[in-house]
Amino acid sequence: MEEVRVRIAPSPSGNLHVGTARTALFNFLFAKKNNGKFVLRIEDTDAERTSQEYIDNIFDSLKALGLNWDEGPDVGGPFGPYTQSERFDIYPKYVQQLLDSGFAYECFCTPEELEAEKEEATRNKKPYVYSKKCENLTEEEKAKLRAEGRKPAIRFNIAKAQKAFHDSSILKFDDLVKGELHMDTDLLGDFVIQKSNGAPTYNYAVVIDDMLMKISHVIRGEDHISNTYKQILIYEALGAEVPKFGHLGMILAPDRSKLSKRHGATAVSDFVKEGYLTEALINFVALLGWAPSDGEEIKPVDKIAEDFRINEISSSNSIFEYDKLKWMNSHYIKMLSMEELKKRLLPYLEKYNLSELTDEQFTRMIEVTREPLILLSDITDAVTYFFGETVDIEPEVQTEVLDTETSQEVLKEYLEQSKDWEYTEENLHEKLDTFRGFFKEKGIKPKVTMWAIRAAVTGKTRGADMTATLAILGKDKVEKRIKAAIK
RNA sequence: GCCCCCAUCGUCUAGAGGCCUAGGACAACACCCUUUCACGGUGUAGACAGCGAUUCGAAUUCGCUUGGGGGUACCA
Numbered sequence A: 001m002e003e004v005r006v007r008i009a010p011s012p013s014g015n016l017h018v019g020t021a022r023t024a025l026f027n028f029l030f031a032k033k034n035n036g037k038f039v040l041r042i043e044d045t046d047a048e049r050t051s052q053e054y055i056d057n058i059f060d061s062l063k064a065l066g067l068n069w070d071e072g073p074d075v076g077g078p079f080g081p082y083t084q085s086e087r088f089d090i091y092p093k094y095v096q097q098l099l100d101s102g103f104a105y106e107c108f109c110t111p112e113e114l115e116a117e118k119e120e121a122t123r124n125k126k127p128y129v130y131s132k133k134c135e136n137l138t139e140e141e142k143a144k145l146r147a148e149g150r151k152p153a154i155r156f157n158i159a160k161a162q163k164a165f166h167d168s169s170i171l172k173f174d175d176l177v178k179g180e181l182h183m184d185t186d187l188l189g190d191f192v193i194q195k196s197n198g199a200p201t202y203n204y205a206v207v208i209d210d211m212l213m214k215i216s217h218v219i220r221g222e223d224h225i226s227n228t229y230k231q232i233l234i235y236e237a238l239g240a241e242v243p244k245f246g247h248l249g250m251i252l253a254p255d256r257s258k259l260s261k262r263h264g265a266t267a268v269s270d271f272v273k274e275g276y277l278t279e280a281l282i283n284f285v286a287l288l289g290w291a292p293s294d295g296e297e298i299k300p301v302d303k304i305a306e307d308f309r310i311n312e313i314s315s316s317n318s319i320f321e322y323d324k325l326k327w328m329n330s331h332y333i334k335m336l337s338m339e340e341l342k343k344r345l346l347p348y349l350e351k352y353n354l355s356e357l358t359d360e361q362f363t364r365m366i367e368v369t370r371e372p373l374i375l376l377s378d379i380t381d382a383v384t385y386f387f388g389e390t391v392d393i394e395p396e397v398q399t400e401v402l403d404t405e406t407s408q409e410v411l412k413e414y415l416e417q418s419k420d421w422e423y424t425e426e427n428l429h430e431k432l433d434t435f436r437g438f439f440k441e442k443g444i445k446p447k448v449t450m451w452a453i454r455a456a457v458t459g460k461t462r463g464a465d466m467t468a469t470l471a472i473l474g475k476d477k478v479e480k481r482i483k484a485a486i487k
Numbered sequence B: 001g002c003c004c005c006c007a008u009c010g011u012c013u014a015g016a017g018g019c020c021u022a023g024g025a026c027a028a029c030a031c032c033c034u035u036u037c038a039c040g041g042u043g044u045a046g047a048c049a050g051c052g053a054u055u056c057g058a059a060u061u062c063g064c065u066u067g068g069g070g071g072u073a074c075c076a
Helices: A018-033 A053-066 A085-098 A111-123 A139-149 A158-167 A201-212 A222-238 A270-276 A278-285 A301-307 A321-337 A338-349 A359-369 A375-380 A395-402 A405-420 A425-440 A446-459 A466-485
Strands: A004-010 A038-042 A106-107 A155-156 A170-175 A179-184 A192-194 A217-221 A242-247
Touching: A004 A217, A018 A038, A018 A053, A018 A201, A018 A242, A018 A270, A018 A278, A018 A301, A018 A446, A085 A155, A085 A192, A085 A201, A085 A222, A111 A179, A111 A466, A155 A222, A158 A222, A158 A301, A170 A242, A179 A222, A192 A201, A192 A425, A201 A222, A201 A359, A217 A222, A222 A242, A222 A466, A270 A278, A270 A321, A278 A301, A278 A321, A338 A375, A359 A375, A359 A425, A395 A405, A395 A446, A405 A425, A425 A466, A446 A466
Parallel strands: A004 A038, A217 A242
Antiparallel strands: A106 A155, A155 A192, A170 A179
16 A cells, blocks of 8 residues: 555644644544654745744644654655745646646636626626636737736636546545535636746645645645545646545534634634643544544543544534633643643743742642642632732622631631641641631531631632641741731 | 535534434533532433435435535635
């Protein structure tokens, strides 16, 4: 069997989108599963929308997700260059071949003429298909047009190719994920393969690149289905081997529209900034359209690769639910080692003066606050009361907890009894236990007792384990805060 | 408008004619655990879009309808 070669070909007109990441993942998985090669190609034909920043973002995001490519702009490979803008000199050759074999022709129509054709079509409620009026221009006519200063675009002759290689106008192909797909090519219209300025168009350039890079399987979003027919015809006209195609359903926002910024993060780097783990993101995105055979949903990419079968991918669109991603993220955070977690949390702790804590205290603080983290960024709010001499008391905490008589009583008693307490967790655990017992006898629930202390010390009604919190803060800060809370 | 694709709980999905009174995960709700929140545990609720056809038998096959998505560029 021939070598499996797949590719991801993002166009750097924005940061790497999660949709592209998923397509990249499925390509990557397919390559892994079949011992093939995964190629990265940058499609920067549209120079105006391209920027180096986006290219870097694509590289970094793909790497962060663990989707390493075997061939690409940075690592090279036998079929380079892997950046489209550096390949411009190879496209005209095949245009010429197409021209010579009659599968393409020069088109001198102006944008205005084309516009008029389209208007005419819509006026008559007819589907627009290019009129082909330049198909049979004589050499004299062409020379005359050229003399007028017109520069021709090159169009691909759909009908000619279709007739040459197929029985009817219906073109069929067997899609790796959707099964047999078909289209009446009479409805396609002769499309431009080379613009009048000499630049190749997308549909043409992809074919040339994929052909030259020996891509065996093209796995991409279903928004490319209609392009596929055009591309197949180009391969055939060129006498090249047609690769296998597989089209994935799209990822939609919860409102079923296209996933866009207004729904939240869309670029991989946005998710990372918000505190998502790339491990969680890639795992989650794999589950959009694919299900593990053993039902184990939490699974690293290499394990997914073992289980992956392209024909088992769902052919329908799927909605990007942030809820499940969050659940998965919290799961991955729980699996992180302390060392790794601390490292990853650091960027979200920049606003604090970490020198207030010893290494030991810092570690303990993370240990007792990591449990409820859904996003890495949640740590910022979770540890706020560990820093500074005083704390901000939430208004509700003030009125509902601290202002009560019971709380005041508890706090005064705490100051009194805790005078000679040693602030180690072990000791505090014991002392607090008897302290709760002291109030329990007076008819005050342990819960209420603890709430008063928590409210005074942290300003909140919820938070990390109280014993640990007090120990980390130390006697000095605790007493200061309790005194401040007493009226 | 025309063409193409898709259709199982709110969401992601399992399901290839009898194993389906449709299974799992997230979310929701309830209870348990607990010095709080959370974690965890145990439960509850929740779907085959509709209509026809094929068949002894259909979520699974076929047709139509409806709904959703995509395409229709000298954008990629």
